[in-house]
Amino acid sequence: MAIAEIxxxxxxLGGSFFGFTAAFGLVRMPDIYTRMSTxxxxxTLCCGLLLAAVALLFQDARxxxxxxxxxLFLFLTVPVGAHMIARAAFRTGTPLCEGTGVDPELVRDRxxx
Numbered sequence: 001m002a003i004a005e006i007x008x009x010x011x012x013l014g015g016s017f018f019g020f021t022a023a024f025g026l027v028r029m030p031d032i033y034t035r036m037s038t039x040x041x042x043x044t045l046c047c048g049l050l051l052a053a054v055a056l057l058f059q060d061a062r063x064x065x066x067x068x069x070x071x072l073f074l075f076l077t078v079p080v081g082a083h084m085i086a087r088a089a090f091r092t093g094t095p096l097c098e099g100t101g102v103d104p105e106l107v108r109d110r111x112x113x
Contacts, residue, residue: 008057015049018042030097032089040082047074 025038048071055067096102 004056004059008053011049011053011056015046015053018049019046022046031100032094033086033096033100036082036086036089040079044074044078047071 019042022039022042025042026035029035029038051067051071051074055064058064
């Protein structure tokens with residue numbers, strides 16, 4: 001087996017692991033804020049690793065360029081989207097899980113808007 005095939009296999013396994021942890025986190029986390037954190041971070045890393053494996057496996061300039069563009073798009077848009085969804089949930093008064101501390105200034109700002 002060539003080194004490139006081993007690296008592709010490791011990237012696929014790593015991406016699959018982070019995909020599993022993202023799915024597991026969505027099921028196990030207690031509120032929307034921690035779920036958004038889980039899906040935003042782990043799913044982005046999952047897709048990035050799987051696209052890197054695709055780029056390495058095919059070794060074609062067009063495929064690699066598309067994979068790199070997709071990775072950049074994911075790393076730029078998914079965290080912003082997750083932040084905006086969590087911010088909207090906070091502003092609409094979605095409850096936090098038990099034991100979560102809240103900055104009183106943030107609560108005051110939410111009531112004013």
